[in-house]
Amino acid sequence: MPGMESLLDGYPISPSIHDELLGADAVRPPCERLASEFDRLGVDEVRSRAAYLASRYVDSGVTFDLGGTEKPFPLDIMPRIITAPEWSTISTGVAQRVYALERFLGDIYGTGKVFDDGVVPRRLIVTSPNFAREVAGITPANGVRIHVAGIDLIRDGEGTMRVLEDNVRIPSGVSYVLTNRAAMAGAMPDVMRQYDVEPVDIYPSRLRAALEAAAPAGVSEPNVVVLTPGMYNSAYYEHSLLARTMGVPLVEGPDLVCQQGRVYVRTTQGLNRVDVIYRRVDDEFLDPVHFRGDTVLGAAGLVSAMANGTVTIANGIGNGVADDKLIYTYLPDLIRYYCGEEPVLPNVDSWRLEEPGALEEVLDRLDELVVKPVDGSGGKGIIMGPECTREELDAARVKLRCDPRGWIAQPLIQLSTVPTFVGDRLQPRRVDLRPFAINDGDAIWVLPGGLTRVALREGQFIVNSSQGGGSKDTWVLADRGAAEHDSVPAIQLQTVSPEVPMSPLVGTEPMEKPDRSVWEAQQGQQQQTRQVRGGHDESADEVVKPC
Numbered sequence: 441m442p443g444m445e446s447l448l449d450g451y452p453i454s455p456s457i458h459d460e461l462l463g464a465d466a467v468r469p470p471c472e473r474l475a476s477e478f479d480r481l482g483v484d485e486v487r488s489r490a491a492y493l494a495s496r497y498v499d500s501g502v503t504f505d506l507g508g509t510e511k512p513f514p515l516d517i518m519p520r521i522i523t524a525p526e527w528s529t530i531s532t533g534v535a536q537r538v539y540a541l542e543r544f545l546g547d548i549y550g551t552g553k554v555f556d557d558g559v560v561p562r563r564l565i566v567t568s569p570n571f572a573r574e575v576a577g578i579t580p581a582n583g584v585r586i587h588v589a590g591i592d593l594i595r596d597g598e599g600t601m602r603v604l605e606d607n608v609r610i611p612s613g614v615s616y617v618l619t620n621r622a623a624m625a626g627a628m629p630d631v632m633r634q635y636d637v638e639p640v641d642i643y644p645s646r647l648r649a650a651l652e653a654a655a656p657a658g659v660s661e662p663n664v665v666v667l668t669p670g671m672y673n674s675a676y677y678e679h680s681l682l683a684r685t686m687g688v689p690l691v692e693g694p695d696l697v698c699q700q701g702r703v704y705v706r707t708t709q710g711l712n713r714v715d716v717i718y719r720r721v722d723d724e725f726l727d728p729v730h731f732r733g734d735t736v737l738g739a740a741g742l743v744s745a746m747a748n749g750t751v752t753i754a755n756g757i758g759n760g761v762a763d764d765k766l767i768y769t770y771l772p773d774l775i776r777y778y779c780g781e782e783p784v785l786p787n788v789d790s791w792r793l794e795e796p797g798a799l800e801e802v803l804d805r806l807d808e809l810v811v812k813p814v815d816g817s818g819g820k821g822i823i824m825g826p827e828c829t830r831e832e833l834d835a836a837r838v839k840l841r842c843d844p845r846g847w848i849a850q851p852l853i854q855l856s857t858v859p860t861f862v863g864d865r866l867q868p869r870r871v872d873l874r875p876f877a878i879n880d881g882d883a884i885w886v887l888p889g890g891l892t893r894v895a896l897r898e899g900q901f902i903v904n905s906s907q908g909g910g911s912k913d914t915w916v917l918a919d920r921g922a923a924e925h926d927s928v929p930a931i932q933l934q935t936v937s938p939e940v941p942m943s944p945l946v947g948t949e950p951m952e953k954p955d956r957s958v959w960e961a962q963q964g965q966q967q968q969t970r971q972v973r974g975g976h977d978e979s980a981d982e983v984v985k986p987c
Contacts, residue, residue: 447483447866451859458599458856459868460520470523470917477631478518483864489627490517490861496626502619502677514910515620517627517861520871520892521635524919530593530601530875531886533784536775538589538877538884541608541762543778545585549576549758559777560770567845568767569815570609570760572723574730578747581656582881585756587718588647589877590614590891593785595856602853603785604872605768609760610720613891614643614876615678616911618685621889624913636918638888643876644685646887647718650880651686654752655715662715664688665705667696669721669737679720693721698741701748716752717742723757765814765848766792788853793844802849803837811836811849824901826852855901858912860894870895872903873914888916 453462461467467475478486497512522530547554548565555562565571590611592604621640625632648664655662668679670692683690689705697704697711704711724731726738745751761767769790775783791809793799802809811823823836840847857868875890892912893903903909 447478447486447864449865451866452868454854456597457854457868458595458597460595460856460858460871461518462859470521473634474519474521474631477634478866481631486517486861487864493517493623493627496623497619500619502616513616514896515616515623516894516910516912518859518866519624519628519631519913519915520858520873522914522916524917526601527638527888527916528919529784530873531888533601533603534589534591534875534877534886535884536779536781536784537591537603537606537771538586538608538879540771540775540778541589541606542584542586542879544767544774545608545756545759545762546579546583548761549578549585554774554777557777559773560767564766564770565761568761568764570723570758570764572758572761574743575746575757580654580756581749581752582654584650584654584754584879584881585759586762586879587650587654587754587756588614589879590874591877593873593875594788594853595871597854597856599856601785601873602788603768603771604788605765606763606771607874608762609755610722611874611876612675612678612720613874613893614887615675615681617876617887617889617891617914618643618681620891620911620913632915635915638916638918640887640889643878643887644682646878646885647682648686648688650878651716651718651752651754653880653882654754656749656752659715663705663713664716664718665691665696665714667691667693667717667719667721667738669693669725673720675720682718688718693736693738696739696742698739698745701741701745701750703739703742703745703751714751716754718754723760726753726757760815763815765790765812765816766845769848788850791849793840793847793849798849799840799844803840806833806836808852809849810852811840811847814846814848822902824852852901855895855903858892858894860896860912862896862898867898869898870901870903871912889914 451462453459453464455464461471461475481489493515494512497515502513544554544560548571552562554560555565586608588611590607590613592607593601594604595601617640651664652662655664664686665688666679666683666686668676668690670676673679680690691705695706696714696717697706699711703714703717705714719726721737725735727740727742728735728738729740730743731738742751742753743757746753746757768787769792772783772787775781791798791802793802802811805825806823807825807828809825811825813821816822823832825833825836828836855870855872858871859866860869862869871892871894873890873892876887878885878887892914894910894912895901895903896910900909
């Protein structure tokens with residue numbers, strides 16, 4: 441490519457890996473203007489703008505937790521481009537998947553017809569550590585358990601988008617989608633002007649509208665709060681950002697009090713009724729009456745209030761069972777069962793190790809496969825067979841024989857690559873994509889963009905920030921000829937303080953804050969538990985109707 445030798449000099453193209461900017465012989469058509477703009481800027485200007493991005497995140501405090509240390513979240517200067525037709529397929533497939541998962545959760549916590557019809561074994565559900573018997577038989581106000589979903593996608597060597605995993609418990613990362621776009625608009629305004637990029641800043645209003653739609657029956661003006669474990673949680677930045685942009689209070693467990701089957705938040709003016717809790721606290725820390733008795737991150741009585749129908753907890757308690765990677769292997773069948781159609785987005789081929797012959801085949805081919813704990817997240821616990829020593833493979837075989845239900849195996853997929861600014865050059869780095877979907881009970885809307893995560897180290901497959909990965913701004917190109925869909929009205933948002941001032945109230949006991957060491961310890965335990973057991977943030981605002 442003339443004029444870009446300093447950036448793409450020696451850029452490697454592999455026939456087994458799909459690069460999203462460069463084809464075998466030339467730049468792919470949707471990216472031609474992008475390549476031309478980087479050619480115009482030159483290496484010195486690109487380097488300068490990349491430094492601006494890094495400093496902006498440091499100054500803004502956009503951070504994540506890596507090994508116990510807060511670090512600025514790396515944002516690469518080269519965006520990822522997705523065309524309107526491809527995004528239409530992605531958003532339709534994501535909405536189809538969320539709809540099937542929603543029906544599945546309602547089924548297993550209700551009549552269990554999916555078991556009676558032989559689609560999924562009952563034993564698979566009741567042996568999941570994330571199955572919450574405490575909420576069996578409870579139907580949410582508008583029937584929604586998955587208010588927010590994050591579906592992880594990868595592109596294989598042939599360029600096919602596949603689903604890698606589902607996140608319907610407490611999906612995180614949307615704050616980076618919003619801040620990445622704001623940062624890129626500041627660093628690369630001239631480049632962005634070359635494209636008609638779908639906006640992402642409508643997400644908070646969409647989320648608030650969906651949460652308000654989930655309020656208990658008869659509530660005309662719902663009060664919504666965001667429940668955070670606290671400032672020591674690795675995703676606290678996201679919690680506070682979403683509360684601010686939705687214009688709702690950010691609260692912690694001790695700020696809530698349950699009285700006479702209802703939930704209230706303590707304020708300097710007294711107790712205010714709470715109708716919807718957008719919780720970012722894991723199930724086992726929510727309510728000491730029904731879960732961990734020593735929790736200080738939730739409030740006693742939340743589950744009872746939910747069962748009484750006086751408060752909605754979003755996402756629903758017990759959703760984690762649908763994040764189980766064994767359930768993932770059944771999703772194509774569940775889509776056929778609940779939707780009566782074929783999956784739009786295929787899974788990655790997988791082995792269930794409890795099935796006859798599967799364990800022995802996997803053990804025999806372990807050095808060429810990827811083996812994942814069914815309740816893991818963040819890239820933790822994954823066995824990358826091709827990268828393991830003989831001793832590590834022997835140890836892995838022991839683990840799999842001892843607990844075949846706890847693992848699935850998959851072939852090693854050559855993730856697609858996108859040019860990433862490394863040093864003074866653009867180098868191929870592997871990426872995935874997490875689109876975010878919002879379900880308001882009437883429609884499932886998919887944010888046009890999503891979080892593109894990039895493995896910054898050469899040869900690295902795992903893209904998670906906890907493993908040293910970064911991110912890219914995802915540009916979904918608009919199709920202004922498409923029909924507009926906008927079922928949820930925009931909301932005039934006002935910024936509120938992320939901290940709710942508290943005071944003792946007449947008729948209530950003074951609030952006693954737990955010892956700081958206990959608070960920090962339990963926030964750390966929630967993060968560790970997630971790593972071990974899963975969970976973890978206009979015309980083309982496409983609202984996809986359920987199938």
